[in-house]
Every structure is written in structure tokens, then in C-alpha cells.
Amino acid sequence: METSVDFTEAPTTSGASSVIAPVITHVAEVTLTHEASAPSSPGILQERSGSISCSKKKGRSIECEKESVSGAVSQRACVYCGARVVLNPITDAYHIVHGPIGCASYTWDIRGSLTSDSEIYRNSFSTDLRETDIVFGGAEKLTKAIDELVEKAAPKLIFVYATCIVGVIGDDVEAVCRMAEHKHGGGLRVIPVKAPGFSGTKTQGYKLACDAIMELLLPHREQPQQFGINILGDYNLAGEMWIIKGYLEDLGIPVLSTITGDASHDKLIRAPGALLNIVQCAGSSSYLANRMEEEFGIPHIKVSFFGVEDTSASILRVAEALGDPDIFARARAFVVRRSAEARPFIEQYRPKLAGKRAAIFVGGGFKAISLIRQFNELGIKTVVVGTQTGKQDEYELIGELVDADTVILDDANPAELEQFMLEKQADILVGGVKERPLAYKLGVAFCDHNHERKHPLAGFEGIESFIREINLSINSPVWQFVRGDRG
Amino acid sequence: MSDNLVNLNVNPCKMCMPMGAVTALYGIRGCMSILHGSQGCATYMRRHLATHFNEPIDIASSALTEQGTVFGGEANLLKGLSNLIELYHPEVIGVCTTCLAETIGEDTRAIINKFYEQNPGLAVKIIDVSSPGYGGTQNEGFFAAVRAVIEQVEPVELGQGHKGDGSFCVLEDAENSKIIENTKRTVPLVSSVSPDKGWINIITPMISPADTRWLKGFLRELGLDFILMPDLSDNLDGVTVKTYQRLKIGGTPLSEVARMAGAQLTVEFSEYTKPGESPAVFLNQAHGVPYVQLPLPMGIRGMDAFIEALQEQGGLVSDELLRARGRYLDAMVDGHKYCARARAAVFGEPDFVTATVRLCCENGIVPVIAATGSVCADLKPSIEAEIAACADISFAEKAEIRDDCDFDTIEKYCQELGANLMIGSSEGRRIARRLGIPLIRCAFPIHDHVGGQRVRTLGFDGSLNILDQVANAMLDKTSASFRTELYQKFYKDEVGAAS
Numbered sequence: 012m013e014t015s016v017d018f019t020e021a022p023t024t025s026g027a028s029s030v031i032a033p034v035i036t037h038v039a040e041v042t043l044t045h046e047a048s049a050p051s052s053p054g055i056l057q058e059r060s061g062s063i064s065c066s067k068k069k070g071r072s073i074e075c076e077k078e079s080v081s082g083a084v085s086q087r088a089c090v091y092c093g094a095r096v097v098l099n100p101i102t103d104a105y106h107i108v109h110g111p112i113g114c115a116s117y118t119w120d121i122r123g124s125l126t127s128d129s130e131i132y133r134n135s136f137s138t139d140l141r142e143t144d145i146v147f148g149g150a151e152k153l154t155k156a157i158d159e160l161v162e163k164a165a166p167k168l169i170f171v172y173a174t175c176i177v178g179v180i181g182d183d184v185e186a187v188c189r190m191a192e193h194k195h196g197g198g199l200r201v202i203p204v205k206a207p208g209f210s211g212t213k214t215q216g217y218k219l220a221c222d223a224i225m226e227l228l229l230p231h232r233e234q235p236q237q238f239g240i241n242i243l244g245d246y247n248l249a250g251e252m253w254i255i256k257g258y259l260e261d262l263g264i265p266v267l268s269t270i271t272g273d274a275s276h277d278k279l280i281r282a283p284g285a286l287l288n289i290v291q292c293a294g295s296s297s298y299l300a301n302r303m304e305e306e307f308g309i310p311h312i313k314v315s316f317f318g319v320e321d322t323s324a325s326i327l328r329v330a331e332a333l334g335d336p337d338i339f340a341r342a343r344a345f346v347v348r349r350s351a352e353a354r355p356f357i358e359q360y361r362p363k364l365a366g367k368r369a370a371i372f373v374g375g376g377f378k379a380i381s382l383i384r385q386f387n388e389l390g391i392k393t394v395v396v397g398t399q400t401g402k403q404d405e406y407e408l409i410g411e412l413v414d415a416d417t418v419i420l421d422d423a424n425p426a427e428l429e430q431f432m433l434e435k436q437a438d439i440l441v442g443g444v445k446e447r448p449l450a451y452k453l454g455v456a457f458c459d460h461n462h463e464r465k466h467p468l469a470g471f472e473g474i475e476s477f478i479r480e481i482n483l484s485i486n487s488p489v490w491q492f493v494r495g496d497r498g
Numbered sequence: 499m500s501d502n503l504v505n506l507n508v509n510p511c512k513m514c515m516p517m518g519a520v521t522a523l524y525g526i527r528g529c530m531s532i533l534h535g536s537q538g539c540a541t542y543m544r545r546h547l548a549t550h551f552n553e554p555i556d557i558a559s560s561a562l563t564e565q566g567t568v569f570g571g572e573a574n575l576l577k578g579l580s581n582l583i584e585l586y587h588p589e590v591i592g593v594c595t596t597c598l599a600e601t602i603g604e605d606t607r608a609i610i611n612k613f614y615e616q617n618p619g620l621a622v623k624i625i626d627v628s629s630p631g632y633g634g635t636q637n638e639g640f641f642a643a644v645r646a647v648i649e650q651v652e653p654v655e656l657g658q659g660h661k662g663d664g665s666f667c668v669l670e671d672a673e674n675s676k677i678i679e680n681t682k683r684t685v686p687l688v689s690s691v692s693p694d695k696g697w698i699n700i701i702t703p704m705i706s707p708a709d710t711r712w713l714k715g716f717l718r719e720l721g722l723d724f725i726l727m728p729d730l731s732d733n734l735d736g737v738t739v740k741t742y743q744r745l746k747i748g749g750t751p752l753s754e755v756a757r758m759a760g761a762q763l764t765v766e767f768s769e770y771t772k773p774g775e776s777p778a779v780f781l782n783q784a785h786g787v788p789y790v791q792l793p794l795p796m797g798i799r800g801m802d803a804f805i806e807a808l809q810e811q812g813g814l815v816s817d818e819l820l821r822a823r824g825r826y827l828d829a830m831v832d833g834h835k836y837c838a839r840a841r842a843a844v845f846g847e848p849d850f851v852t853a854t855v856r857l858c859c860e861n862g863i864v865p866v867i868a869a870t871g872s873v874c875a876d877l878k879p880s881i882e883a884e885i886a887a888c889a890d891i892s893f894a895e896k897a898e899i900r901d902d903c904d905f906d907t908i909e910k911y912c913q914e915l916g917a918n919l920m921i922g923s924s925e926g927r928r929i930a931r932r933l934g935i936p937l938i939r940c941a942f943p944i945h946d947h948v949g950g951q952r953v954r955t956l957g958f959d960g961s962l963n964i965l966d967q968v969a970n971a972m973l974d975k976t977s978a979s980f981r982t983e984l985y986q987k988f989y990k991d992e993v994g995a996a997s
Binding site for chain 1: 499502503504505506507508509510512513514516517532535536537538539540541542543544545546548549551552553554555556557558559560561562563564566567574575577578579580581582584585586596597598601602630631632633635736738739742744906925928945
């Protein structure tokens, strides 16, 4: 075999008693051969160990819903990110990021939420604060920006995100927004989202976004109730909300409002009139569902449209909740038919996939749960499963679904993912774009299951694209060459 | 800021300072970065860098909380440093500030000193970089990190440090009196310097790993010893390996950074760094190293200026290099008529824009828009005359040169000035799609294509890579439309034919 360059680490023998002893015993060296090298060092910080469960024997209860550990290289973003994720799909809203440019730059049109109408949400608006604004304050600049926007673009809805330093420099964003609504009138809504990154975790951002939506909905609470539902927590990634909405409407269940996939100001304000809320992404939208239940008396059920099992169950639960026997009968027939139609496809691919081992690292617990079930359907064992912001009850359910030796982790970092993917010999990782290059470097296949994806994974259509995605990566010919070279 | 909405930046043609800082630190051997700020900054930058370079990107965060913001983030940063050391065992750590850390007035140097006190014998060099998000763009952040590393590494004079056996001597960090461990190591795959011969320093803005590899090969070809700073070539364009290494160990080692003070010349590929920000100026003022600020080596004049500067340092021009130059000139002639149809919108970092504009003007490509997101008042005077001269050939009335510019403004001028081509990062793709014009992706970030790490723009080959893409875009445009266009324009039904 041709000699190629290999960066490996070789431990030295010097020891030291400092707390940071590993540093001194760990000196990088460049070698020019494929000589056996020491394995990478363990990837678990003491402080993180409570958030990791390696076996059923030691119990499945893990620490979660906590702030990330400094220096651990969390895969999470921040409060602002959480808020932006939830609100961004509102297509005709102007999302103004009040702060220095970075936050706007890194969140500009990076998500795959589709629109049937306005494209405004795909633009980035920022007050782009500079040094002088930090010194003298940015409230005036924000006021002018809103005034100008109103004059030139006649918006109906503006969200103003206050990022890290805005509160620190003392800008009263709430006052600016209130004044703007008052000054411009005409039903214009200017809703502040005070989301400094440091003020909690991404989950806190979800909550702020839900509050912002409530702020928009509350003035519209007095409206006649209609036979119809709202879909919460579906962001219409790759048209997924359209798929689900299509099913429901075919069954005779009108969808009044979608929050927030393909939403608009006018469609959103119909939401208080619905009979029922169904919640797809529980992590981001359960709080909103609870608030809508309190304020408008709309009950809610949690659903998941990933995989045959969860999609079927969810459709039946929605139909059942509406209490109309005709709809329920249609739903049952629909589910039976579509499940049967999905079967040959699954059976065709199953031999190529059964026996493989999967690692999952996604945003919320509900998605992870659906993925485990989907993998089970395919005969794939889930060997590692983690989420950024899963909740205790979700982890408990995950613990029941997986094998005794499956690793479960909350807010994992690359070092932990690396260690457990290797230790558990994962064949594929389902995750987000940050994790993709790590998987590839470890010789592990990859399936995108994040907000940037361009293939629908929900509903019966999504089942096929999920299986195709898994197959085309896990069974790609590239691995035989790469793994050969990796020895 | 936008021309349409003067109080807003609409669709940013820039990122923030910490992004540039962490990118530059990827060019330092064995370095890990930690951003002192909210958790999100690190994650966003990791996502941006990972999709461009297709490499695992690990950047730590001090994950400041409400409490840290109110009472100071010292505890967070101290813990962050020790955690990332435990996980990554870095030789170097770059602590970069963010808008938050700077606004609450964090004294990162003092916190780092405290960390050293708490951990006697610590064999990690910790560099602090001031990179407030509101202080500039990724371009300024990049140079800030390069300069901080050079400033904070104690120099070694010529002959002192090199023991001739592949090991480098103990480096004293005067400020902290901490010893960087005397480690025996093989010479890494970066520039190597022999003790008895002079060498030059090469400082680049953010260039692709592939361009970096070209640059190193080119300098070797001319027989020069050099220290390249930073060197992204291995860390951001890795190989498949048997055992994955969490810590990236390509890049410029600190032992070489320490020797930059003894170079015979610094070449800094930037025409816009201000004296207080320029690494070359620092090396000159602190250590008397002469310097020259050159444009990025693109196009015939850019390359000639570079070659000339290298010849003055003893670089030898081979026949092969002359042939490469000749082939480039030959290719310019081959493509000139097609290139002349191009009306380009060039956007990105100031040095990239300047070098690309000159390349365009050399070939009759009219840069009707030259725009940077950075604040850079010197951009216009440095390219205005030559754009005007190029435009004048075909009586193109107007060209727009803008600094502190966003994509909303770029789009406006693309329409007004009839741009038929865009050259820059993939962020131009939305405009390109809306206007139905091609986009040549050759700058960071590239999110919608693979191969960001392999983009070639420097040298004769890199220049030709751009030039060929421009010529071919114009050829494709013509060949896709000329039959229909000419048919519609000139064909008339034959007289007397049945209608």
C-alpha cells in the first residue's frame, strides 16, 4: 500500500500531577506511516457523566434540561436560535435582528421551510450595530429602521429579536416596538423577542417564540369556533406540513392555521378559532399548546408523523379527538391503505439495511423516539441516541424503546459522539450538518434530519425518502475503499 | 447597510469578527479555540465552517449565562479552558472574545493569567484575541487573530532555537513566565526553515486550503525558505485516517511563529490592513523585519509583483515557471473575446475583491459592481481608475464600487447595471437565481456546493480557473440563446408563403 500521510497522536511517558495532567502526557506527533496509534482519549468530562446513560442496569434516568457545560463543545445553539427557528417560517413577517451582524448572518435563510406565498422571511434584516451604537445605544437606529420599513414595505408583522448585547447596552426594545405599533397604527404588529443568547438554552428561545405568537394571537381571541384544527410545531421543512395537511383535508379535517410552517399574519390570526391543536415538534411547541389551551380553551394532542407506526397512530388520534365517527372510519381506512402501500417499499429495502447499527443525535426527544421506531421497522438497531434539548419523560420513553446496552445522552458533544459511535460501531448517524463531517471522518454514513434538509421525512412519502437516504449512504461503495484505507 | 433601507443591513455580505479569528486559529498547529460568549456563537460558526470545508469543526464556548453576564464570566472561562484541555489536549488555545464579552468588559488576559496561576506547569500556550462582533467583519477578525498569535509568542532569534535535530527549544512566554514544553517532534508538514539560510514570512488573509497548498509549493519551487502564517491547508482539508484525531495537528507550529521575528522579509497579502492591525507592521515595528504588502497573487500583475518580490529575496525563476506564465498569457488571449462580454458583480473581502477586479480588468471583464461588506474606504481609490478604463472600452456607462455593502444593494446594482455574472461566495446564489445569471463560487462561505476547501484562485492556475469559468459562462449563455434570439430578430415569413 502506498504510504500516505497520517496524523496520529503518540503518548509520551512524562507524567505530571497537575489537574490538567493529560495535557502534558499528550504530545502530538506527525508520523509518516500507518503504524498502530494510541486510541483517542476518552471523551467524557466528569461534569457531563450525569447526562449519559450507558446501560439499563445503571438506570435510564439522565440529567437534562440544563445549561451546556463551558468548554464541552455543545452542539446546541442559543436562546436567539431557538426563537428564530420557531418564528422564521412565518413567511410574510419581517424578522429584524437587533444587534451586531453575526446573529443575522449565520441565520440568514439557512432552513428548508417552504412557502406558498411570500418570500420575505428568506431575507435577513439587521440593525448591524457598530462600536458607536454600543456606546450610545441602538434604540434610535432600531426605531428608524422600523419607520423606514413601514414606509417602504408596508409590513403587517415585524419581529424584533434582541440579541446578546442589546439588554446590556440598555436598549428598551419593548418600548421601541410598542411606540412603533402606536405610531404607525393600521393593525401593524411589531413584536419584541428578547432573546439574548446567554439567557438560557435553546428551549428558552422556543418559549419566547411561543410567547411572541401568543402576543400576536391574543387580540384575535374573540372569533367563532370552526370545525378545524391547527398544526403546531411543524415548520414545513421540505413541504412536510403540506403532506400532513393534505392527509387531514382528504379525511375531511380542515386545517385553519399552521404554526409556523408556511404561516402568514392573516393565516395565523385564525388560530384561536380552532377546535383542536395537534403538536408535531413537542420540544418547541408544547408550551404554545398549553398557553392556547389556557387562553382559548383549545385542547391539544401530541403527534409525530415520522415512520409508519407513528404516522398511522397520529392520524387515528387526531380523528378520534374530533369525535366524528365518519372521519374516524375514513382515517382508519386511509391508514390501513397507506401502511399497506408502504410495506413493499420497506420490505424491498429491508434486506439491505437489517442488522445495521444506527446512532441518532437530533434536536428534540420526540423526533428521536420516532427515529428509533423507524429503525426498528427496518431491522436496524439504535446503538446511540441523544438529543440537544430532550426532556426527562422523553428520555424515559427512549430508555424503554432501546436495547439494554444502547447509550443515551443529552446535549452531547463531538468527543462523546466520536467515542460512542466508535465504541458501538455505528454504521450510520442521523443528525445535523455539524455532525456530518465527524461521521464521515469516522467512516460512518449519514442522514440529514435537521432544519436544513431538502427531502421530506414526514408522512408516508417521508418514509420512502428516509429509507432511500439511509440506503444511499449506508450502502455507498465509497466506504469499502475508505475503510480499506483506514485499515 | 442597504441603499433601499438605509437603517438596516438587508442580506449581509459579511460575517462577524470572531468567525475570522477562529478560522485563522485553525491554521495554528495543535490549536483549539474557545469563544468567550454565548453558546450560540460557537455553534453557528461551527456550522458555517463545517459546511464550507466539509471537515469536523470543533470550537468551544465559555457558554456564558445570565449570571456570568451580570457578575463576570471568569468562572465560565476558567472552567471552559480546563474542560477543553481535558477533551482536546491542545498545544495552543485561542481565547476569542465576542460582542457579549467585550460589552460586559471582560478582561480575558487577566482570566488567562489566573488560569496559569491555578495550573502551574501547564504546557499550553493561551493566546487572547480581541474580536468583538461589532468591531468589524471576519476579515478584520482573521488578521486580529494572526497578529495576536505573533504578538504573544516570544520570538526566538536566528540560530538560538534550532538544535538541528528536529527539536525546537524552550520558548519563554515573558508575560506569564510560563514555559512552553520542550517537546521533541518531527518537523511538521508545513514550511521548514534551515538555520543557516534566511527565510521570509508569508501572511495571508483567509485563502482556501488548496490555494494554501499551491502557495507553499510555489515558494518551494522558487527555492525559498518561508514561514507561512496561518496555514489552513491540512486542518481544513483533511485526509481519511485510520484513527480520527480530535485535535488538528497540521498548521503553523508556534515554534515557527517564534522565528518570524528573524525573517529577512514579511510578505503580507493585504493592501488594506491598518498599521495597528497588520501582522507585518507589528513584526516590523517590534523586530525590524522589513515588509511588503502585496495584492493576492491573482492575475498577471498580481503574480508578476509576487514573483518580483520573491526574486529580490533570492527566489529562482525556473523555466517551468516561465512556461506556466506563458501558458497563462496564451489562455488570456484564447478567452478574451468571450470574457469581454462579461459584466461582473464581484463581492467579498476587500483583498479578494481587489485582486479579482484586477484579474477581470486585465481580461476585459467589466466589473460593474465591486462590493465588500467590510468598512474599507480605500477600496474605491485603489480600483476605480482601472475599472473605469476597462468599462470605457465598450462604453459601459457606470460601475459601482461599495464598501460596507449588503446583498440588497448588490442586487439593486446588478439589475441597474446589467450584471450578467457574479463572482464571490455562495451567498450570491439567491440573486444569481432571481436574475438568472451564473455565479462563480470561489470565496467563503460556499454552502450549496461541495469543494469549498478545494477552490483555486491563486497563482496562474487559480487565476485561470476563474477566467475559464467566466469565459465558459459567456459561451454557454451565447450558445443557449443565439439560435432563438437571431431567429426571432431576423427571420421573416417568406413572401407568399401560406400563413
